[in-house]
Amino acid sequence: MIPSPSLSTLLALAAALSAVDAVANTTASSWVPRTCDNNPTGPLTPPFKQRSCRAPVELLDYRKVTTHYPWTHKPECAPSSLEGKNRHPYCAFTRDDFRGTQGLIVLTDSDIASDLGHILDDRDPKWWRAPAEEPLPETPPYSIVYLEEKGLGVVADRFIPKGTVIMRDAPAILKLVDRPKSLDKDEAIIVAERAFVKLPKEEQMQILDLARNMGGPRLDDVVRTNAFRIKLQGVEHYGVFKEVARLNHECRPNAITRWSSMRVQMEVIAYKDIKPGEEITLSYAPLNMVSDDRADLIMGTWGFQCQCSLCKSEAEVFLSDAHRRQMDRIMEELDIAEVRTPVLVADLAEELEEMIDEESLDAQRGDIYGILSRVYSEMGDFKGALRYAEKGSLKQEYYKGWDDSRTWQARRFVEILKMRIRRSKM
Template sequence: MDHRRWEYRDTMALLHRAALQLPAAEIRPVMDLARSKGGYVVDDIINTNAFGVLLGGQDHSALYLDVSRLNHACKPNMFSRFSSATLAMEVVAYRDIAAGEELTFSYTPLNLPSEPRQSLLREWGFNCTCALCASARETAASDRRRARLQVLLEELDQPRVRTRAGVGARVDEILALCDREGLAAQVGDVYAIVADVYAAMGDLPLARRYGERAVAELTHYAGHDHERTRNAVAFLAKLGAEAGAQVDRGGKGKVS
């Protein structure tokens, strides 16, 4: 996705070549995908339908025919999960889905309030009328909950909050808000933040507990080989090494 090394015409030529190299049976379905941005047709299809994925620490665009057909909802019933090892994109249910219920996932980051969310969605050429956006009252209540969520996350950085009681109370409220807002896919990132907070406080048992929860949640929602999951695993390994060094020095740190 970093085009700075390329002239625009060179990037378009590469996209054109890539399209021509598709299997014959896939060319027409790709060319029939929605377009919303304008410009060269293959570039427009990619910009409208592709996913941003991370490979080797670099941002890439990845196009998946079946997944790109799913519509958006701000509180979706599905989430996407990319594997850098297989290059596959899975779409997984958040919950049981009734027969005949439309499958949806979010085109935008899940924690955005309504205005920036709608602004991003207009780039795809539509105004969202999902169940969350259709009710002005529910939209306003959701925005208040999401604003409160950001306040609580920011408070975790404040020294006055960094006690077991202070952090614990905010974590409980954060998790309740995530549940209310359908932000299950972001709970792993919350656990990772909390684990880092407890580690900075020197509370290794709670840092490990939340680090393990982060790994479990991120493995499920992001995938075992996602960078966020690998970072959480590396955090646990570093924590174990620090605990071992503390024991070697005769410290009293105990990791449960």
């Protein structure tokens, strides 16, 4: 059976077709912007003359054109990144009508920015195979209020059952994590500020009103204090989300985030049942970290010392750290092929399940089940491996998202195991 092409392959093919057509029919002096036809029932390869996608800005000399698809403003590029033979300058790409409701600044290289056109403008769900989104309630189930000792936070107005999508938020700013080595910090800040002033004044104030803990220029401080680390086109970026940024930290949170790179949005999901009047919180640190590592990460990245209910209890912290360290030891033991036996692996898996429940680490189950499935596969127990692989795939999709690379890898491993089981029966 011929495998179905991956989503990234289809997007790359679409980008190539669009780019070839654009270059063939575009010059810097005569280029006329057009809009992509989005026909969900039409052919994948329409007649040549009907392909009307505008050329990505990366294919054009941005200094010689007046429109920069899919952006609504001229890119602000770092002069140092335009020097020499660098074909992918570092720029601030701005769009003031993202999703029709807000602005978006993307601080990245031009190669990544050009690929975003197929996501920002020409989103065709028919070819995505994306699951339907759970509708949000007409009125949000929360309010943003002032909390003593914390400042602003998010509090539930009514009961929120576990698994509920509480909010969806599109990014206001996306920033490449690893900027070019030739680009110094001050130059990157200037580029960001030049793009920022192009946003509507009201939106500028909403962004600048977010928390600031790190010091330095105001906009840069907002980004460093409020950013989430996400992947855009497979490359790590920082993302600032105006609504999600209002959620405070808790080491044992009652909500989690789920990023979709294809939909370019962050979802907040109830990790537990949330009672009316209860603050809705996230963990800024990975859930499986021990307390000292969490404290160092939180202070070093966000500039505050955690005072949540877990951190205030020495007894709870001691027990929680003991569970996490025991989980690490189990993982190390599972990695030693010479000592694996079916009975030992089953016992260790059962112990992991108990500690996951104790520490509220259900969001880690997808990764842990993936490890267990590979252990069983290496032992030659493909049915045992498939059992954990299928459970892990479902957990990855639920917690990481349908379009996350870990979800796709988990699904792929499920198919590999099914194929191995079929072959073993021949």
